[in-house]
Amino acid sequence: MEPSLPQTPYEGAAESVSEHRGFPNAATDSNIISLDLSTLLIKHPASTFLMRIGDDIIVVDKALEPRPHDVVVWWDQEEYALSRFRKLPADVQPWGVVTSHIRRYRA
Secondary structure (H helix, E strand, O other), X not given: OOOOOOOOOOOOOOOOXXXXXXXXXXXXXXXXXOOOHHHHHOOOHXXXXXXXXXXXXXXXXXXXXXXXXXXXXXXXXXXXXXXXHHHOOXXXXXXXXXXXXXXXXXX
């Protein structure tokens, strides 16, 4: 007599195993918390700016006091530059602190 094959992939599996098929419908899932990039990335809206660097975007907050390891934006002879705060020339005043970096992997 041949053994019977399971009718479903998880027949006889432990109760803690769950089966998921397809992509969940976000409109019906009440457990999903909304994702708001403004709330996550911007703490001081009146003093925060987005700057494009190639295909990337940086979030710059002018209200923050720079710390030694922060990346800062500063004005360097007619253009903005990025540097670690501790490596800035002594006569340079930072324009703002980079708080986030957004990278696009596909256009």
